[in-house]
Amino acid sequence: xxxxxxxxxxxxxxxxxxxxxxxxxxxxxxxxxxxxxxxxxxxxxxxxxxxxxxxxxxxxxxxxxxxxxxxxxxxxxxxxxxxxxxxxxxxxxxxxxxxxxxxxxxxxxxxxxxxxxxxxxxxxxxxxxxxxxxxxxxxxxxxxxxxxxxxxxxxxxxxxxxxxxxxxxxxxxxxxxxxxxxxxxxxxxxxxxxxxxxxxxxxxxxxxxxxxxxxxxxxxxxxxxxxxxxxxxxxxxxxxxxxxxxxxxxxxxxxxxxxxxxxxxxxxxxxxxxxxxxxxxxxxxxxxxxxxxxxxxxx
Numbered sequence: 128x129x130x131x132x133x134x135x136x137x138x139x140x141x142x143x144x145x146x147x148x149x150x151x152x153x154x155x156x157x158x159x160x161x162x163x164x165x166x167x168x169x170x171x172x173x174x175x176x177x178x179x180x181x182x183x184x185x186x187x188x189x190x191x192x193x194x195x196x197x198x199x200x201x202x203x204x205x206x207x208x209x210x211x212x213x214x215x216x217x218x219x220x221x222x223x224x225x226x227x228x229x230x231x232x233x234x235x236x237x238x239x240x241x242x243x244x245x246x247x248x249x250x251x252x253x254x255x256x257x258x259x260x261x262x263x264x265x266x267x268x269x270x271x272x273x274x275x276x277x278x279x280x281x282x283x284x285x286x287x288x289x290x291x292x293x294x295x296x297x298x299x300x301x302x303x304x305x306x307x308x309x310x311x312x313x314x315x316x317x318x319x320x321x322x323x324x325x326x327x328x329x330x331x332x333x334x335x336x337x338x339x340x341x342x343x344x345x346x347x348x349x350x351x352x353x354x355x356x357x358x359x360x361x362x363x364x365x366x367x368x369x370x371x372x373x374x375x376x377x378x379x380x381x382x383x384x385x386x387x388x389x390x391x392x393x394x395x396x397x398x399x400x401x402x403x404x405x406x407x408x409x410x411x412x413x414x415x416x417x418x419x420x421x422x423x424x425x426x
Contacts (some may be wrong), residue, residue, distance in 0.1 A: 204374035222408035317327035
């Protein structure tokens with residue numbers, strides 16, 4: 128039976144789980160064992176050793192739980208750019224509305240007499256799968272019934288108690304057992320048959336977000352998004368109900384297009400221009416946007 132808190136999230140199009148803080152130490156041990164058992168590259172080791180944090184910072188309340196929420200958002204946006212009088216359309220991810228979500232979360236917990244505080248760098252996909260909120264897909268992305276992979280995670284510490292402990296072993300999506308569509312469609316061969324952990328050194332999502340020249344082995348035709356990559360998710364059967372949830376009409380003028388290509392500072396943009404930038408999440412990866420946009424125009 129879903130709790131009142133879970134129902135509130137569903138009413139807003141989201142999903143959540145309240146996880147006992149007792150599992151945080153267990154999660155750290157699980158990640159440590161995973162690191163020892165798996166063959167990881169340098170970037171993956173950095174994520175585990177440097178990025179992930181398991182400490183509870185000193186709060187004004189006793190931390191009893193982690194609130195993990197999956198925030199639904201449009202699958203992607205079709206974005207029009209004008210260059211030398213010609214229009215070209217590329218795809219972009221769409222940023223989840225974290226502020227709106229936090230607003231209703233705080234309202235709910237404060238009305239119940241509790242507190243929440245944003246966590247920092249928890250391994251949220253692992254939290255999602257261990258808590259029963261999500262399952263891993265073969266493409267190393269997590270999926271939730273009713274949302275597919277069409278969401279972003281956020282997590283909070285809280286003094287709220289976990290009333291129903293759903294912690295369990297990680298579950299992989301059954302839909303992946305006899306399906307190879309993501310492997311076959313991946314433009315760089317990053318998705319492996321032997322494990323649900325991609326080769327992120329080949330993954331276009333990772334490469335698209337790291338500054339520098341694109342590796343020569345990536346075909347120009349592989350590029351299709353301003354950052355990240357959507358190919359495996361658009362081809363995944365678990366997303367069939369999500370693929371039409373798109374924003375059709377985001378447009379950049381020729382002046383705005385040229386400013387992006389030149390890497391002009393975002394603080395020099397007009398209010399309307401900034402609104403589009405933040406909605407698409409371009410600001411989070413702005414260092415690579417000029418390079419990515421230039422190669423898209425070469426298609």
